[in-house]
Each structure stands twice: as C-alpha cells, then as structure tokens.
Amino acid sequence: MPRLFRLLPAARGRRAPWAARAGPEQAAGTLKDDHIALGLGTRAPRHLTTTVGGEPVELKPGKGRLSRSSYRMDVTYAGRFYRRQPDSIPGSRFTRDRARPGDFSSDGDGLVIAEWREGTGAEPADAAVAYAPAAAFGTGAQPLWTTAVDAVAAAVP
Numbered sequence: 001m002p003r004l005f006r007l008l009p010a011a012r013g014r015r016a017p018w019a020a021r022a023g024p025e026q027a028a029g030t031l032k033d034d035h036i037a038l039g040l041g042t043r044a045p046r047h048l049t050t051t052v053g054g055e056p057v058e059l060k061p062g063k064g065r066l067s068r069s070s071y072r073m074d075v076t077y078a079g080r081f082y083r084r085q086p087d088s089i090p091g092s093r094f095t096r097d098r099a100r101p102g103d104f105s106s107d108g109d110g111l112v113i114a115e116w117r118e119g120t121g122a123e124p125a126d127a128a129v130a131y132a133p134a135a136a137f138g139t140g141a142q143p144l145w146t147t148a149v150d151a152v153a154a155a156v157p
Helices: 124-137 144-155
Strands: 058-061 073-077 080-086 091-096 099-106 112-116
Touching: 058 124, 073 124, 080 124, 091 124, 099 124, 112 124
Parallel strands: none
Antiparallel strands: 058 073, 073 080, 080 091, 091 099, 099 112
C-alpha cells in the first residue's frame, strides 16, 4: 500500500509544526471536479478512501460551496470525531472531540503547516487524520462576502 503522506518536522520555537504532501485517494473511475486541490477531483465521501495504520478512516467533506463552513472536513477514526474548519483564507482550526489541539495553514501548494497547541495532548493520530485531508482539500476558504462580490463581478459585463 502506498504511503498517503509524509511528515517533515520543522523547528519553530516551542511549537512543533509539520508539513505533509499528498492526501486521500480517489476511487478509480470517479469524475473529477477541477476546483479540488491536488487532483482528487471530488468531495463525495463514497469516492474517497484513506487509512491510518491499515484501519479505515471515515471522511465527510463539506460540500464546498459559498460559506467557509461548507469547506469543513469531518473525520471519524478509532471512535473519535475530528473536524478541520476553515477560519481564514489560508488557515483552519483543528478539533478532536471539541478540544483544539492545533491549527493548519497552506498557501494552496500542497504543503501544509500545523501549529500544535501546548497542553492539548496532541496525539500521533491527530496528525495522521489531519494532514492528508488538509493537503488534499486545502486548509482555508474565502469569506462569504468575498465569494458573493466575485460572483457579482463575474456576472457584470
């Protein structure tokens, strides 16, 4: 089985950021949607698979429409609930069972930076379920008002 992501440590003060490339795999024969990062081409959960240590991970990406919250990624693994929710254009907050062990950011190039919060008990499973979807789908999203202005500007000749 191919590795889905590679972790690269980087020293930055007391926090432990990591970088990852790649992401979940798309099922064979699935039509691609061009706005999805790294060529996955779909946000349909039935067409996405990933594993951690050989165990399946349930991925539920948001629809990715107008609002920032629609770009969230919900993950269930080993009885725990994880969510990566965009909170700025380049970044998102990462929660595990409502605790917030870290934040993610990316410039859209597939390189993901995580900043783990001290005292939150960040675990290896947190990195395992967070990096691949963050690299595959991106970390941030435009605010609704920006999306609306862009839509209006595109419609006006």
